[in-house]
Amino acid sequence: MIYDIIIVGSGPTGVASALGFVENGIRPLILDVGYEPENAEVMNENLFDYRKNHNSFRLMIGEDYEALHNLIYKKTIFPKLISPYMRFVIRNAEKFSPADENGFMVIQSFAMGGLANAWGASLYRAMDDELRYTPLKSSDLLPYYDRLTEEIGISGDEDDLTPFYGSTKGLLPPLGLSKKCSILYSRYKKKKRWLNDHGVYMGKPRLCVLSKDYDNRPGYRPDGLESWFPHLPYVYTPVYTLQKLIKQDKVIYHKSVLVKFWTRERDYLVVHAEDINSGSMHKFQCKKLVLAGGTINTAKIVLNTKKDFTTKLPIFDNGLAQVPLIFPFFIGRKFETDTMGFESLDIVFDFHDRNLRLKGSILELNFPLRSVFYDMLPFSGRTNLVFIKYFLPAVLVVLLYFPSSIENAGYLRLRDNGTLEVYSQPYKFDKEVIKMVSRVFCKLGALTHPLLIKFAQPGFAIHYAGTLPMVENPVKDYQCNKFGELYKEPNVYVVDGSLFSYIPAKNFSFTLMANAMRIADHISGMLKSNEEGIN
Amino acid sequence: MYESEAEKIYKAIFDTEVPESIQKQFNIISERIDFLFNSEEIKKYNKSILQIHDLEALEVAARYMKKLPLLTLKFKIMVYLGETLPENYPKYINENDSFFTGFISLFYSLIRTSYKLVKGIILIVINRL
Numbered sequence: 250m251i252y253d254i255i256i257v258g259s260g261p262t263g264v265a266s267a268l269g270f271v272e273n274g275i276r277p278l279i280l281d282v283g284y285e286p287e288n289a290e291v292m293n294e295n296l297f298d299y300r301k302n303h304n305s306f307r308l309m310i311g312e313d314y315e316a317l318h319n320l321i322y323k324k325t326i327f328p329k330l331i332s333p334y335m336r337f338v339i340r341n342a343e344k345f346s347p348a349d350e351n352g353f354m355v356i357q358s359f360a361m362g363g364l365a366n367a368w369g370a371s372l373y374r375a376m377d378d379e380l381r382y383t384p385l386k387s388s389d390l391l392p393y394y395d396r397l398t399e400e401i402g403i404s405g406d407e408d409d410l411t412p413f414y415g416s417t418k419g420l421l422p423p424l425g426l427s428k429k430c431s432i433l434y435s436r437y438k439k440k441k442r443w444l445n446d447h448g449v450y451m452g453k454p455r456l457c458v459l460s461k462d463y464d465n466r467p468g469y470r471p472d473g474l475e476s477w478f479p480h481l482p483y484v485y486t487p488v489y490t491l492q493k494l495i496k497q498d499k500v501i502y503h504k505s506v507l508v509k510f511w512t513r514e515r516d517y518l519v520v521h522a523e524d525i526n527s528g529s530m531h532k533f534q535c536k537k538l539v540l541a542g543g544t545i546n547t548a549k550i551v552l553n554t555k556k557d558f559t560t561k562l563p564i565f566d567n568g569l570a571q572v573p574l575i576f577p578f579f580i581g582r583k584f585e586t587d588t589m590g591f592e593s594l595d596i597v598f599d600f601h602d603r604n605l606r607l608k609g610s611i612l613e614l615n616f617p618l619r620s621v622f623y624d625m626l627p628f629s630g631r632t633n634l635v636f637i638k639y640f641l642p643a644v645l646v647v648l649l650y651f652p653s654s655i656e657n658a659g660y661l662r663l664r665d666n667g668t669l670e671v672y673s674q675p676y677k678f679d680k681e682v683i684k685m686v687s688r689v690f691c692k693l694g695a696l697t698h699p700l701l702i703k704f705a706q707p708g709f710a711i712h713y714a715g716t717l718p719m720v721e722n723p724v725k726d727y728q729c730n731k732f733g734e735l736y737k738e739p740n741v742y743v744v745d746g747s748l749f750s751y752i753p754a755k756n757f758s759f760t761l762m763a764n765a766m767r768i769a770d771h772i773s774g775m776l777k778s779n780e781e782g783i784n
Numbered sequence: 785m786y787e788s789e790a791e792k793i794y795k796a797i798f799d800t801e802v803p804e805s806i807q808k809q810f811n812i813i814s815e816r817i818d819f820l821f822n823s824e825e826i827k828k829y830n831k832s833i834l835q836i837h838d839l840e841a842l843e844v845a846a847r848y849m850k851k852l853p854l855l856t857l858k859f860k861i862m863v864y865l866g867e868t869l870p871e872n873y874p875k876y877i878n879e880n881d882s883f884f885t886g887f888i889s890l891f892y893s894l895i896r897t898s899y900k901l902v903k904g905i906i907l908i909v910i911n912r913l
Contacts, residue, residue, distance in 0.1 A: 581889075638877065
């Protein structure tokens with residue numbers, strides 16, 4: 250059988266492109282490894298309340314001691330993946346796609362829904378200046394942003410960040426704020442004129458967390474589960490859309506296969522994939538192939554197809570700094586067990602004179618496994634526990650994102666033994682900018698200092714991009730045209746982060762999804778016009 | 785060996801006897817991690833468990849002096865395991881509003897940690913760990 254479309258991967262871009270094809274009346278085949286949660290148990294009560302009365306070893310550490318991963322192994326995984334219930338997200342990633350990391354942290358997922366199972370849930374539209382290096386304008390993506398907003402259910406607000414986050418069309422009301430965030434926001438409003446004059450703006454994030462019941466899914470309830478369990482109905486992940494499409498028989502989902510490469514036969518493509526259970530190879534034929542395996546895995550499939558073990562493709566990630574904000578009068582305060590595990594407030598630093606725009610996601614330190622903070626404290630065992638108990642309730646953390654581009658890219662190369670070599674220099678953070686950021690937070694009444702700020706290794710933000718850039722007129726291998734079609738590889742389309750040679754200082758997933766849907770629309774149009782031509 | 789380790793480390797962190805469930809969990813994870821360390825590191829660790837009474841002091845000093853990595857790791861593991869017991873919940877989560885209690889506790893703990901650090905350094909030097 251020759252399929253019209255084969256999509257590789259079921260992450261945000263794979264599912265968004267599938268939705269685009271379905272809405273054009275095309276039934277794509279999705280090839281995926283497709284790991285799912287091994288334990289579907291979901292609690293019905295507040296996680297902290299439960300732990301007050303029950304032994305939570307199995308829940309918090311896991312029967313196989315999964316939560317101790319970061320302590321025992323040298324390869325660190327980010328906090329949300331510590332949960333035993335989230336471990337399926339990265340299951341066998343190192344086996345299927347081994348990587349030699351040299352200064353660049355590689356995290357891959359072969360789960361249904363990909364890394365979005367553990368995402369930070371923030372979804373932002375891109376402004377025109379944030380689509381630099383691409384042949385796109387934000388107006389090209391507008392209808393797809395609107396359609397996806399309707400599909401996903403995004404909460405947000407019309408506020409000072411609207412000029413940076415774009416249209417508020419279709420947004421659900423914003424989610425509530427914790428006490429510290431409320432104080433910070435009210436101080437911002439009082440000092441707004443001075444802050445705005447210095448290019449600082451604050452407002453509500455755009456989150457795919459439902460603030461009210463929507464599309465047969467319940468609104469958010471403060472139960473502390475969002476950092477620990479996957480597939481909570483009030484947090485959107487692409488799995489919801491995918492499962493809906495599978496149920497409606499509008500896509501064919503073939504799981505347990507790992508796509509390796511493609512070949513060509515006459516006028517169609519043959520996708521070669523390994524059955525992960527038996528190890529046998531399978532062939533799938535299609536007219537058009539859509540690569541949505543994520544920046545790293547897509548690059549690997551392309552390089553493997555070309556048997557190219559020398560080319561170094563560019564790769565980069567957002568720079569990320571973690572800024573603690575201390576509110577001294579909250580020392581000794583009761584821990585708020587009903588705050589949200591996602592960002593509550595956003596802050597944008599728009600430094601015109603430096604042509605630099607940063608975005609900070611402001612979060613409560615309410616991660617349910619409190620022991621993870623033990624490692625970050627410098628005191629004796631018992632004193633660390635005292636600080637976890639009395640001091641952490643007085644702290645917010647800002648994840649401060651820096652824009653990144655092909656200019657500070659490292660590289661990715663496929664070795665002939667199948668291992669990826671991923672290299673990056675440490676990112677350079679402008680000390681003056683860091684000082685300015687600290688000053689702004691002090692102006693807002695929160696204590697911080699540049700020396701307290703931690704800078705993450707490249708790759709830690711997991712906003713990978715740049716390997717197969719989209720340009721107006723591709724002239725060389727590994728470039729794609731405006732519709733993601735690979736140079737000299739007709740009918741092979743890339744729809745994920747690989748296409749972008751610049752990523753702004755904010756989560757780019759929503760833009761990647763909208764772009765994937767735009768490309769699906771374009772391909773559908775071509776398929777239809779070909780059929781009409783034949784008829 | 786693992787039993788006495790669990791007892792001493794738990795006591796050093798939580799100041800109570802180690803519950804049986806934690807002891808079992810600690811033994812299982814200890815068997816898995818010991819092979820990550822070389823024999824010299826394990827020997828020094830065993831010596832410290834057998835000879836030193838104040839493990840809290842030893843651990844904080846060892847952390848600063850980049851010594852006894854196995855002791856540091858086992859302390860951390862015990863902190864994680866200990867958090868799963870409902871009786872330890874109040875040691876991690878503050879359930880009452882009191883700036884005064886919080887401030888005094890932090891202040892006292894900082895002084896205590898300084899004392900433990902100095903004591904730990906002396907222990908390491910004297911015992912040649």
